Amino acid sequence: MEPRKIRDNIYSLGFIDWDSRLFDALIPLPDGTSYNSYLIEGSEKTVLIDTVESSHFHELEAQLKNVPKLDYVISLHAEQDHSGSIPQVLALYPDAKLITSAKAKGLLMDILPISEESIIIVSDGETLSLGDKTLEFIFTPWVHWPETMVAYLQEDKILFSCDFFGAHIATTDLFVTDEARVYEAAKRYYAEVMMPFRKIIDKNLDKISAYDIDLIAPSHGQIYPRPSFIIDAHKEWVSSRLKNTVVLPYVSMHHSTKMMVDFLTSSLVKKGVNVELFNLTVTDIGKLAMALVDAGTIVIGTPTVLSGPHPNVVYGAYLANALRPKVKFLSIIGSYGWGGKSVEILAGMIPNLKVEVLDPVLIKGVPTDLDFEALENLAQTIAAKHQELGFE
Ligand code: FEO
Secondary structure (H helix, E strand, O other), rough: OOEEEEEOOOEEEEEEEEEOOOEEOOOOOOEEEEEEEEEEEEEOOOOOOOOOOOOHHHHHHHHHHOOOOOOOOOOOOOOHHHOOHHHHHHHHHHHHHHHEEEEHHHHHHHHHHOOHEEEEEEEEOEEEOOOOOOEEEEEEEOOOOOOOEEEEOOOEEEEEOOOOOOOOOOOOOOOOOOHHHHHHHHHHHHHHHHHHHHHHHHHHHHHOOOOOOEEEEEEEOOEEEEEEHHHHHHHHHOOOOOOOEEEEEEEOOOOOHHHHHHHHHHHHHOOOEEEEEOOOOOOHHHHHHHHOOOEEEEEEEEEEEEEEEEEHHHHHHHHHHHOOOOOOEEEEEEEEOOOHHHHEEEEEEEOOOOOOEEEEEEEEOOOOHHHHHHHHHHHHHHHHHHOOOOOO
């Protein structure tokens, strides 16, 4: 695709990846993604902000064919989906300098064959004059690496945000036209990539609120012509507000755990608590991550395999622990045949979750009336806790 004009002398380049269905060999991409790069032609200097994965360099190279001179390449984030083609771009433009932060410099030199002499380091708040345009560098650490920063084009009021405010969507629409669709993709992106850093993201949101922003141009997905839409969504996701929802990831082998899951779901719904079920043998793990963004409680349902939780449940628990959602309560339900330590093993896997653990319901074999009574009590406890804390 040819470079697309955003504003006078400002263009979107990069690669729209319609086909990929997995990012980082981990994250589902139901809608593909894009790797955006931005070209700014100032009256004196021309810059390229970020690049693409090295395997897609040929796309970027074709888009640069009418750009005779590049003064600077700016790396906002060292991860290879944005930095991967920097060596090839510098080889195309041997006089260009690479601008980045001190922290990113080390990472870039670890990851890529880049010579130290080609790098110019900028500090937080520093500006770069392109003649009639001025770029300001704003450090926004931990969205989602330690070195991440954004760049603000002062005259055009455009924030180039790299991963911050990103969304995995492949589309030919340069600007967001369907906010509902983008909300889903951006929430998924936040859940999978940003959620563990929500407290520092909150601080970064405060930091950029000082800027008058007309457009946000991320490096995945579309440009936001109404920045408040995506900024407000992030403010909500990082806030301490929780929903009156139980996320219930589970596996069932011989239907006993499923009977418990169904009973608990029905009981919670009767008490006015929403439930989101995820059968971990078939679920889209991104959907589970999204549900964890604002759910008040997690209940894990597991059968017992070789005296421990089902391996898919172990995977789900590991992921939940790594994503550090703001959930407040957690419990475990499930069935075993001849014994096991599922509760102890799972409880030991979630040290990052600052939760109150509610009494688990682990039963032998098929649930009895007494077991259903224990599940009813668990539902009652959850409903009361949610009500007490005002989850909506
Ligand atoms: Fe899109 Fe952290 O890379």
